[in-house]
Amino acid sequence: MTKEDEIRELFKSHTGAIADEILSLGAHGSSRRYWRMRGGNHQLIAAWNDDVRENEAFFYYSNQLLRRGVHVPKVYAISDDRKCYLQQDLGDTTLYLYLLDKQKSGGGFDADMLQLYKRVLSDLATMQMAGRDLDFSYAYPRSDFDSQSVQWDLNYFKYCFLKLSYVPFDEELLERDFHTLIAYLMDTDCGYFMYRDFQSRNIMLVDRTPYYIDFQGGRRGAAQYDVASLLYSSKSNLPDVVRQELLTHYIDELSQLNSIDKEDFRHRFYGYVLIRILQAMGAYGYRGYFEHKDYFLSSIPLAVNNLKSIIESHPLPLELPHLTQVLKYIIDQETIAHKPAPSSGLVVTVNSFSYKKGAPRDTSGNGGGYVFDCRALPNPGRYPEYRCYTGKDLPVIQFLQGDKAVESFLQAVEQLVGASVTKYLERNFTSLSVSFGCTGGQHRSVYCAERLAKWLLENFKCQVVVRHVEQQL
Numbered sequence: 001m002t003k004e005d006e007i008r009e010l011f012k013s014h015t016g017a018i019a020d021e022i023l024s025l026g027a028h029g030s031s032r033r034y035w036r037m038r039g040g041n042h043q044l045i046a047a048w049n050d051d052v053r054e055n056e057a058f059f060y061y062s063n064q065l066l067r068r069g070v071h072v073p074k075v076y077a078i079s080d081d082r083k084c085y086l087q088q089d090l091g092d093t094t095l096y097l098y099l100l101d102k103q104k105s106g107g108g109f110d111a112d113m114l115q116l117y118k119r120v121l122s123d124l125a126t127m128q129m130a131g132r133d134l135d136f137s138y139a140y141p142r143s144d145f146d147s148q149s150v151q152w153d154l155n156y157f158k159y160c161f162l163k164l165s166y167v168p169f170d171e172e173l174l175e176r177d178f179h180t181l182i183a184y185l186m187d188t189d190c191g192y193f194m195y196r197d198f199q200s201r202n203i204m205l206v207d208r209t210p211y212y213i214d215f216q217g218g219r220r221g222a223a224q225y226d227v228a229s230l231l232y233s234s235k236s237n238l239p240d241v242v243r244q245e246l247l248t249h250y251i252d253e254l255s256q257l258n259s260i261d262k263e264d265f266r267h268r269f270y271g272y273v274l275i276r277i278l279q280a281m282g283a284y285g286y287r288g289y290f291e292h293k294d295y296f297l298s299s300i301p302l303a304v305n306n307l308k309s310i311i312e313s314h315p316l317p318l319e320l321p322h323l324t325q326v327l328k329y330i331i332d333q334e335t336i337a338h339k340p341a342p343s344s345g346l347v348v349t350v351n352s353f354s355y356k357k358g359a360p361r362d363t364s365g366n367g368g369g370y371v372f373d374c375r376a377l378p379n380p381g382r383y384p385e386y387r388c389y390t391g392k393d394l395p396v397i398q399f400l401q402g403d404k405a406v407e408s409f410l411q412a413v414e415q416l417v418g419a420s421v422t423k424y425l426e427r428n429f430t431s432l433s434v435s436f437g438c439t440g441g442q443h444r445s446v447y448c449a450e451r452l453a454k455w456l457l458e459n460f461k462c463q464v465v466v467r468h469v470e471q472q473l
Contacts, residue, residue: 131193145221156282194221234302354441369433391446441470
């Protein structure tokens with residue numbers, strides 16, 4: 001029996017309905033697999049993970065956090081072997097995507113976004129305080145973020161970023177500084193629930209209410225780590241003045257739940273920012289330089305910018321001479337931040353074009369792919385006020401976004417293309433072509449191409465190339 005057969009059986013056993021629609025969902029940096037399932041009046045997310053210990057951690061934390069009023073996905077059914085489970089479907093809008101849309105539309109980090117982040121940080125303080133009475137024997141893979149855990153993160157940075165970037169260093173001197181940093185980090189209250197990967201991609205928005213996912217790696221640790229993860233996430237790229245306001249808000253929230261030394265908490269916070277950045281750079285190095293995944297390589301310049309900000313604006317009260325020398329070398333070497341990865345894996349080319357001139361030819365040599373006709377969709381080009389814009393401009397985006405016909409069309413496209421991408425990745429295919437055509441190749445086709453490209457990047461481990469044929473963009 002295949003995995004898909006088993007999740008169908010679990011769906012039927014739980015709901016009494018047959019799943020007549022199953023859509024594979026992508027996941028960055030994870031061996032877990034997810035599917036969106038629909039049948040009868042039910043819509044759920046199915047998950048499969050062969051690592052039962054990791055699953056048990058997720059089940060336990062989900063139950064405990066729900067009891068404390070935290071918005072996390074409900075687990076509805078679990079297979080007998082504990083490898084497959086059904087959970088609440090929270091949709092597709094992450095905090096990261098919501099922020100990205102704001103930035104693209106010119107809104108940036110406005111008052112609305114600031115209040116949303118403050119709400120998230122208030123929820124975080126509540127979650128962290130649960131660590132006072134959680135059973136961390138369920139924690140995976142380790143019960144505590146202790147000195148050994150920090151050492152592993154630093155080794156990840158050393159071997160997967162420094163070595164692969166050819167950064168020169170003296171291993172003995174570097175290890176000496178590592179031990180000094182570890183002692184400083186451990187000299188604080190480490191009795192909180194530490195989410196471990198608390199970042200905007202793991203926060204879903206359902207009717208503007210934040211829900212939290214991917215907490216199965218949680219363990220006992222310092223509260224500063226999760227705040228650092230959120231505020232210094234490379235892709236979110238928050239303005240520093242916003243980070244300072246949010247940090248102050250979080251410290252005030254935590255102080256209402258637990259007695260803390262606010263000044264000491266703030267000072268040690270930047271030590272945890274540093275270790276979080278170094279851990280992330282280790283991940284970017286491994287998945288970018290070693291596995292040749294462009295998605296992770298694109299995060300390196302942003303991580304280097306964060307590193308520069310910390311080194312220059314928030315120096316630690318520690319003597320870390322060799323580590324500081326190594327970090328300054330990274331900051332000064334532009335080639336490290338922009339080191340290219342060899343071209344590999346699946347490349348999805350997404351085109352927009354005008355039917356007046358014909359669909360673009362697939363140049364990969366494989367032929368095939370998809371061509372979607374957008375001419376049945378509402379046409380902003382019929383109105384004079386939109387004629388000088390393209391589907392990448394805010395007025396056209398606002399015209400098309402949320403329209404029922406457009407959203408239904410794109411959902412169907414995602415289902416078809418997503419099924420192909422999933423199989424192409426499994427079979428190690430290297431190219432897929434997807435084209436959108438409309439009358440002039442300016443509004444609807446451009447908008448749909450941009451939407452699909454963003455969706456692919458968020459859901460699959462593939463490279464995406466966008467070409468707007470008529471716009472020469």
